[in-house]
Amino acid sequence: MSLEGKVAVVTGSTRGIGRAIALALIDQGIAVVISSRRQHDVDRAVKECRRREKGKVAGLACDVREYRQVQRLMDFAVREFGGLDILVNNAGVSTTASVADLKPEEWQEIIDTNLTGVFYCCHEAIPKMRSRGGGYIINIGSLAGANAHPTMAAYNASKFGLLGFSEALFQEIRYDGIRVSHIMPGSVETDFSAGGTDRSGWAILPEHIADMVVYLLKSPPRTMSTRIEMRPAKPRRR
Numbered sequence: 001m002s003l004e005g006k007v008a009v010v011t012g013s014t015r016g017i018g019r020a021i022a023l024a025l026i027d028q029g030i031a032v033v034i035s036s037r038r039q040h041d042v043d044r045a046v047k048e049c050r051r052r053e054k055g056k057v058a059g060l061a062c063d064v065r066e067y068r069q070v071q072r073l074m075d076f077a078v079r080e081f082g083g084l085d086i087l088v089n090n091a092g093v094s095t096t097a098s099v100a101d102l103k104p105e106e107w108q109e110i111i112d113t114n115l116t117g118v119f120y121c122c123h124e125a126i127p128k129m130r131s132r133g134g135g136y137i138i139n140i141g142s143l144a145g146a147n148a149h150p151t152m153a154a155y156n157a158s159k160f161g162l163l164g165f166s167e168a169l170f171q172e173i174r175y176d177g178i179r180v181s182h183i184m185p186g187s188v189e190t191d192f193s194a195g196g197t198d199r200s201g202w203a204i205l206p207e208h209i210a211d212m213v214v215y216l217l218k219s220p221p222r223t224m225s226t227r228i229e230m231r232p233a234k235p236r237r238r
Contacts, residue, residue: 003217004029007081009073011035011064011121012091014045016190017140020206021088021213026055028214031081034059035073036091056081064091064117065109074124084128088213089118090140092158096151107154114158118165126173134177138213139166141184143229159184163227170226179224181216185209186231202232 008025012018014036025032026049034045034057042059049057058080062073077084093113095106118139129135144152145159163182170180189203209230216225 003214005031006085007031007033007077007083008086008088009033009035009077009084009121009125010088010090011062011073011117013088014038014041017185017188017206017209018088018090019045020210021090021140022049022057023052024207024210024214025086025088026052026057028217029054030086031056031058033057033073033077033080035062037061037063064120065112067120070117070120070124074121074128078128083132084125085132085135086217087121087125087129087135087137088140089121089137091117092140094152094155097154098151099153102154110154110158111161114155115161115165118162122169126176126178129178130176135179136217137169137178137180138216139180139182140209141166141182143184143186143231145184146229167226170224174224179216179221181225182227183209183212183216184227184229186229187235202234202236204230204232 008030010018010022010032013022013034022032022034032055034042036042039061042061046057046059060073060076062069064070074084091113093110122137139162141162142159144156145163148156166180166182185204187203189205212228219225
């Protein structure tokens with residue numbers, strides 16, 4: 001895929017992995033729509049991203065749990081930049097608690113954000129990509145989507161589900177010229193987890209995942225990397 005002039009939506013892109021991805025895409029000359037739940041976070045990120053030399057950037061708050069807000073986000077991308085070519089589903093939440101202690105509303109938030117929100121975004125993006133002759137959907141999952149851990153049942157369920165969703169989706173839309181990849185990182189140096197920012201020195205950096213996104217977008221159109229597992233090269237010895 002030639003990236004210059006393409007249009008991308010990146011959810012959960014005001015910090016961490018999503019922000020790194022948005023910046024990497026802008027540097028490739030892509031017009032990027034930044035999004036997260038709070039408009040003031042979006043406005044700040046857009047202002048910072050506009051300092052880059054290449055691609056255009058705009059932003060709109062969107063809670064991916066709300067279908068109408070997702071519709072508005074995808075329509076915003078088309079209105080601002082003329083279409084939609086790339087969707088990076090990165091928005092995600094997590095918490096740690098045993099099943100007995102997990103609150104029902106916490107379960108619902110995780111499933112609705114990490115799984116249902118991806119469905120909403122893909123459901124709205126696919127027709128727009130078809131009208132452009134193709135596109136690329138990249139879902140940011142986790143190694144927790146293939147490896148279960150105690151006190152992470154809700155997060156595991158959402159990411160196991162996302163893996164199955166992604167692998168079904170690529171089979172559905174491959175003949176529309178839309179490729180689908182699912183990136184599954186291990187430990188990443190962000191403030192995503194309840195423990196705060198990982199400063200271990202060995203964890204994956206958000207920029208490493210952004211580099212993988214660019215690599216996928218630039219890969220030959222006759223190939224599709226459907227599942228990418230990314231692990232720290234030298235994690236802490238147990």
